[in-house]
Amino acid sequence: MVRAEQVRKSYGPLEVLQGIDLEIATGEVVCLIGPSGSGKSTFLRCVNHLETIDAGRLWVGDEIVGYRQRGTKLHELSDREVCRRRTDIGMVFQHFNLFPHMTVLQNLMLAPVTVLKEDKEVVRARALALLERVGLAAKADAYPRSLSGGQQQRVAIARALTMQPKLMLFDEPTSALDPELVGDVLAVMKDLAQSGMTMLVVTHEIGFARDVADRVAFFDGGRIVECGPAAQVVTDPRHERTREFLAAVR
Ligand code: ADP
Ligand code: MG
Numbered sequence: 001m002v003r004a005e006q007v008r009k010s011y012g013p014l015e016v017l018q019g020i021d022l023e024i025a026t027g028e029v030v031c032l033i034g035p036s037g038s039g040k041s042t043f044l045r046c047v048n049h050l051e052t053i054d055a056g057r058l059w060v061g062d063e064i065v066g067y068r069q070r071g072t073k074l075h076e077l078s079d080r081e082v083c084r085r086r087t088d089i090g091m092v093f094q095h096f097n098l099f100p101h102m103t104v105l106q107n108l109m110l111a112p113v114t115v116l117k118e119d120k121e122v123v124r125a126r127a128l129a130l131l132e133r134v135g136l137a138a139k140a141d142a143y144p145r146s147l148s149g150g151q152q153q154r155v156a157i158a159r160a161l162t163m164q165p166k167l168m169l170f171d172e173p174t175s176a177l178d179p180e181l182v183g184d185v186l187a188v189m190k191d192l193a194q195s196g197m198t199m200l201v202v203t204h205e206i207g208f209a210r211d212v213a214d215r216v217a218f219f220d221g222g223r224i225v226e227c228g229p230a231a232q233v234v235t236d237p238r239h240e241r242t243r244e245f246l247a248a249v250r
Contacts, residue, residue, distance in 0.1 A: 001026045001167055001198045002047055007056035009042055016042045018222035019056065026166075029199045031209035031230065034219030035245060040202045043219075044169045047200065048089050049082045061088065061166060087115060090160030091169045094176045096152045098144040104131065104155050105140040108162045116163065123162065130158040134188050150181030154188050161192075168192065170201040186212075204249055210234040218242045 002024040009017040016039045024030050032040045045051040047060060058065040063085060065077075077085075098107050108127035112118045131137045134154040144152055153173055160168060170189065174182040186205060190212050193199055203209060209216050210230050217227040218237070226239045237243050 001028070001061060002200065003057075003059045004043075004047075005057045007043070007046060007058050008054045009039075009046060009051060010054055016222050017046070017053075020222075020224060022217060022224060022227065024198060024200060026198055027196045028215070029193045029197075029201065029213045031213040031216045032200065032202045032219055033204070033206065033209060033216060033245070033249075034225075038219040039222045040219050041171050044091070044171050044200065044202060047167075048091050048169055049077070049086055060085070083115075087111075087163055088166045089169060090163060090165035090167070092153070092156050092160055092171070092173050094172045096144075096149075096156040098152055098155060098159070100144055103141050103143055104136065104147075107144070107155060108159045111159075112162050112164075126164075127158070127162050130161050131155075133191070134158045135184070148181055149177045150184050153177065153181075153185045157185075157188055157192070166198065168197055168199045170199065170203070172202050172204065174203070174205060206234055206246065206249060218245065220245070 002022070004020050004022045007017055007020040008015065020043055032043065034040055042051060046053050046058060046065070049065060099110070102110065105127055108130065109120070109123050112123040113120055128137065128140060131140055134157060136151060136154055139147060139151065144155065147155065173189070174185050177185065186208050189201070193212050201213070213230040215227060216230045216233040217224045218233060220241050226233060226237060226242045233242065234246065237246060
């Protein structure tokens with residue numbers, strides 16, 4: 001579903017991604033862990049076409065996102081093409097960014113109806129089923145501000161799923177939540193993983209990474225230092241740097 005080969009990205013003089021190689025198979029769940037500033041969010045943003053890459057090759061599905069050799073501009077997608085492709089990718093951020101003036105159900109229905117031009121009643125039925133799935137059927141007509149952070153994040157996940165994406169990206173979805181609200185959000189993500197969704201998840205929840213991910217990649221300084229089966233990377237890391245990081249976040 002995703003293939004990155006030697007992906008590089010700089011902001012000015014700072015090379016934030018220094019040659020990332022990573023493959024994610026359909027149905028696979030991969031967690032990205034690592035210290036702040038190591039390039040995890042930037043990598044997700046490249047996968048989701050929010051950033052262009054400077055070098056390397058990156059595919060999502062069968063389609064190439066970027067193909068560049070250093071210093072040359074070999075491949076550029078039109079804005080229209082980027083929009084079309086992004087409809088296949090759901091993204092959930094640390095801050096849920098729900099539309100405050102819309103009800104929960106309206107938040108879910110907006111993009112499929114306006115972007116995909118789907119039939120309203122079809123979308124409504126799907127949205128209500130998704131709210132049921134994330135445990136919030138009773139909140140369809142509520143406004144975001146009346147919900148807890150954890151509930152809002154579950155709405156954000158349901159909203160992304162209403163677009164029927166092929167790939168879901170999560171960038172620290174529980175980092176802004178009070179500790180007692182984290183579990184419900186992780187449970188929804190676990191359910192999604194078990195349903196076969198392809199997921200790329202940046203998280204500091206090491207227990208989640210160990211229990212739910214197929215593989216874990218440890219980022220440090222713009223590189224993947226170590227990548228392997230989740231249980232192995234989390235419980236028996238090969239690299240000293242991974243070990244130090246895990247000891248610090250536990
Ligand atoms: P992580 O998600 O692992 O914490 P990021 O991918 O957000 O790391 O950031 C990696 C580095 O890139 C950081 O040093 C950050 O300050 C820098 N960075 C990220 N986005 C930008 C940007 N738009 N402009 C300049 N620097 C950026
Ligand atoms: Mg980040």
